[in-house]
Amino acid sequence: xxxxxxxxxxxxxxxxxxxxxxxxxxxxxxxxxxxxxxxxxxxxxxxxxxxxxxxxxxxxxxxxxxxxxxxxxxxxxxxxxxxxxxxxxxxxxxxxxxxxxxxxxxxxxxxxxxxxxxxxxxxxxxxxxxxxxxxxxxxxxxxxxxxxxxxxxxxxxxxxxxxxxxxxxxxxxxxxxxxxxxxxxxxxxxxxxxxxxxxxxxxxxxxxxxxxxxxxxxxxxxxxxxxxxxxxxxxxxxxxxxxxxxxxxxxxxxxxxxxxxxxxxxxxxxxxxxx
Numbered sequence: 001x002x003x004x005x006x007x008x009x010x011x012x013x014x015x016x017x018x019x020x021x022x023x024x025x026x027x028x029x030x031x032x033x034x035x036x037x038x039x040x041x042x043x044x045x046x047x048x049x050x051x052x053x054x055x056x057x058x059x060x061x062x063x064x065x066x067x068x069x070x071x072x073x074x075x076x077x078x079x080x081x082x083x084x085x086x087x088x089x090x091x092x093x094x095x096x097x098x099x100x101x102x103x104x105x106x107x108x109x110x111x112x113x114x115x116x117x118x119x120x121x122x123x124x125x126x127x128x129x130x131x132x133x134x135x136x137x138x139x140x141x142x143x144x145x146x147x148x149x150x151x152x153x154x155x156x157x158x159x160x161x162x163x164x165x166x167x168x169x170x171x172x173x174x175x176x177x178x179x180x181x182x183x184x185x186x187x188x189x190x191x192x193x194x195x196x197x198x199x200x201x202x203x204x205x206x207x208x209x210x211x212x213x214x215x216x217x218x219x220x221x222x223x224x225x226x227x228x229x230x231x232x233x234x235x236x237x238x239x240x241x242x243x244x245x246x247x248x249x250x251x252x253x254x255x256x257x258x259x260x261x262x263x264x265x266x267x268x269x270x271x272x273x274x275x
Contacts, residue, residue: 013068065104187254
């Protein structure tokens, strides 16, 4: 790690961010925000220490500053690159700490933004940025059919963010409907089968605790079920973003089935205990 202060000319670099709406306008949101952080930043922006420590930013003994990497292929070091994550081309300047694989900088200016070219929900070609649910925090690439809330064109987004923004031109292969259903099945059906079998045994034996144990086991299937679904999707030759999209879309059904199975098992367990 070496310190550069000041640097004669800006350093071009790459980083990841999300897009959020603040008082009706788009802003950049960091992938990893700290409790004391603002949760978003302007363009251009000056870094502050989110640990509320008074020192020059960035500092060698702290983790403050704007993070970026010199090579686009190194972006994986900064976090997960999903369909709601934007790739930023930035210029870093001011006080800069140079690390082995990237930088921490005092100032940054975003020059261009690239967002996913596929719709977050259905996988079709994206046309706008939007949310589908009110609880969704960040805007994601969307088609006109799936866009529900905070619909924003790229032209408007570019005006808000103060830089160029565009969809990725190289799109990963889209998962077929059959593959998506298969991914959903491996996450949901085992949980339902476990809960159902345990409930049936509990009803036939009168031991309600069996249903409760089965319900908890069904809930525990969430993690191995997701891992199995990801493995199936990767074996189908799908890219990282498409694997994430399909798993994220089907994970809700997996959670619903696990909670539902546990709920039914809990009711049977309580009913048998009270008899």
